[in-house]
Amino acid sequence: MNGLHGTVWLVGAGPGAPDLLTLRAARLLQEADVVLYDALVHPEIVALAGNARKISVGKRSGRISTEQRFIDRALVEAARHHARVVRLKGGDPMLFGRAQEEIDALEAAGIEYHVVPGVTAALAAAAELRTPLTSRGLSRSVAFATARSGRGTGEDDGWVDAIVGADTGILYMGVEHAARIAVSLIAAGKAALTPVAIVERASHPDSRTLRCTLAGLARGEIAEIATPAVLCIGEVFAKRDAEALQIAAGL
Amino acid sequence: MNGLHGTVWLVGAGPGAPDLLTLRAARLLQEADVVLYDALVHPEIVALAGNARKISVGKRSGRISTEQRFIDRALVEAARHHARVVRLKGGDPMLFGRAQEEIDALEAAGIEYHVVPGVTAALAAAAELRTPLTSRGLSRSVAFATARSGRGTGEDDGWVDAIVGADTGILYMGVEHAARIAVSLIAAGKAALTPVAIVERASHPDSRTLRCTLAGLARGEIAEIATPAVLCIGEVFAKRDAEALQIAAGL
Numbered sequence: 001m002n003g004l005h006g007t008v009w010l011v012g013a014g015p016g017a018p019d020l021l022t023l024r025a026a027r028l029l030q031e032a033d034v035v036l037y038d039a040l041v042h043p044e045i046v047a048l049a050g051n052a053r054k055i056s057v058g059k060r061s062g063r064i065s066t067e068q069r070f071i072d073r074a075l076v077e078a079a080r081h082h083a084r085v086v087r088l089k090g091g092d093p094m095l096f097g098r099a100q101e102e103i104d105a106l107e108a109a110g111i112e113y114h115v116v117p118g119v120t121a122a123l124a125a126a127a128e129l130r131t132p133l134t135s136r137g138l139s140r141s142v143a144f145a146t147a148r149s150g151r152g153t154g155e156d157d158g159w160v161d162a163i164v165g166a167d168t169g170i171l172y173m174g175v176e177h178a179a180r181i182a183v184s185l186i187a188a189g190k191a192a193l194t195p196v197a198i199v200e201r202a203s204h205p206d207s208r209t210l211r212c213t214l215a216g217l218a219r220g221e222i223a224e225i226a227t228p229a230v231l232c233i234g235e236v237f238a239k240r241d242a243e244a245l246q247i248a249a250g251l
Numbered sequence: 252m253n254g255l256h257g258t259v260w261l262v263g264a265g266p267g268a269p270d271l272l273t274l275r276a277a278r279l280l281q282e283a284d285v286v287l288y289d290a291l292v293h294p295e296i297v298a299l300a301g302n303a304r305k306i307s308v309g310k311r312s313g314r315i316s317t318e319q320r321f322i323d324r325a326l327v328e329a330a331r332h333h334a335r336v337v338r339l340k341g342g343d344p345m346l347f348g349r350a351q352e353e354i355d356a357l358e359a360a361g362i363e364y365h366v367v368p369g370v371t372a373a374l375a376a377a378a379e380l381r382t383p384l385t386s387r388g389l390s391r392s393v394a395f396a397t398a399r400s401g402r403g404t405g406e407d408d409g410w411v412d413a414i415v416g417a418d419t420g421i422l423y424m425g426v427e428h429a430a431r432i433a434v435s436l437i438a439a440g441k442a443a444l445t446p447v448a449i450v451e452r453a454s455h456p457d458s459r460t461l462r463c464t465l466a467g468l469a470r471g472e473i474a475e476i477a478t479p480a481v482l483c484i485g486e487v488f489a490k491r492d493a494e495a496l497q498i499a500a501g502l
Contacts, residue, residue, distance in 0.1 A: 020274070094378060094384050126343075162393075
């Protein structure tokens with residue numbers, strides 16, 4: 001214990017597959033006294049914390065603020081009674097991880113904390129697709145965003161500008177509204193024939209990829225999407241034919 | 252060997268610190284027959300490949316196309332003579348990793364390959380800063396881009412739209428032109444007082460953070476930046492005072 005309180009590590013558990021955890025995260029789990037983990041984190045990752053009390057917190061989506069407040073308090077409470085506390089979050093803690101609330105609570109309580117980055121879902125999806133998100137001559141920028149509602153509904157339209165402004169766009173969450181997302185992006189000027197790839201459960205053994213165009217998505221061509229999934233939008237996701245490949249490789 | 256050829260893994264080595272490597276990457280290195288690695292990858296990571304022939308390829312920046320072509324050929328050649336080939340790239344292979352050229356070469360040669368994602372520099376920087384890139388009410392989108400030249404010089408201005416379109420913007424590379432980047436962003440409408448944090452060598456023991464505003468950056472307030480560095484732009488990087496923290500934490 002460092003003075004009165006223990007130390008908290010906010011740790012990224014990666015996209016899903018247990019071996020996409022970092023070496024540092026694995027070591028911190030092995031040394032932890034308490035682990036608070038998101039429901040989505042793979043059981044094999046949680047099991048690495050052999051000596052720790054393990055507390056499942058929160059749900060993946062639809063988590064309401066009282067639940068977040070419960071997590072904040074549980075985290076502070078854990079650090080008041082234990083030397084080494086790991087807060088294990090899916091993906092990376094600093095990207096769509098709701099980390100600010102937990103950081104605020106730790107700082108307000110004067111608790112020492114560190115952040116350990118992780119592999120985020122978009123990069124696991126790109127690996128699954130074997131498609132670079134950036135590519136010379138095709139894409140030099142990538143935007144990651146979450147969509148809550150369609151354009152025209154008010155305050156939450158920033159995601160549309162972000163996706164339209166970048167060469168490659170990745171939407172985390174909200175994929176259950178994929179058709180509405182596509183309508184909003186086309187309305188904002190994204191080309192209707194922009195290729196789309198939806199990667200369900202990237203890095204898991206049952207991962208699945210669905211392909212269409214923005215127009216197809218808007219028409220409802222993709223009926224059901226299993227979550228978690230990321231929606232990948234951009235020219236880099238076009239299927240390349242063999243001839244183009246040979247030219248690209250200089251053969 | 253799978254048929255005539257070996258298999259290639261394009262593997263992310265993470266942002267720098269050896270223990271931010273994934274467990275999968277560590278195992279693949281231990282099993283590798285040949286490793287082709289970027290100059291920036293930490294020697295301790297390369298050393299994990301105890302049984303492999305280790306080949307240093309490429310430079311971090313200013314790499315010219317003939318060098319890339321040399322790498323492509325070396326990769327194909329390695330897979331023709333060895334069962335397990337690891338191509339180790341800094342950060343994540345699919346984000347600013349020039350992976351497409353290598354994938355094209357592997358596909359054209361009919362070589363089996365897989366991609367293993369890694370922790371990208373922006374997320375290591377966010378961990379270092381202990382600042383979430385997305386935050387409720389403040390940022391719901393992040394753009395990652397590279398800047399080659401200022402607005403008005405022609406074809407390469409897409410990065411400006413990407414950074415202006417998103418709530419949080421991260422520039423990989425090009426930080427040596429930080430003042431010109433800031434001028435371009437302000438000209439495109441990004442608020443002059445937008446907070447900036449520059450993180451040099453994120454995750455390394457000698458990492459350093461420099462803070463200013465876009466206007467300050469444009470005026471040349473930050474004279475020297477050690478690379479590799481990421482340039483982080485957005486309201487999330489504002490310094491929060493203690494009072495605001497207590498309110499945020501509901502105390």
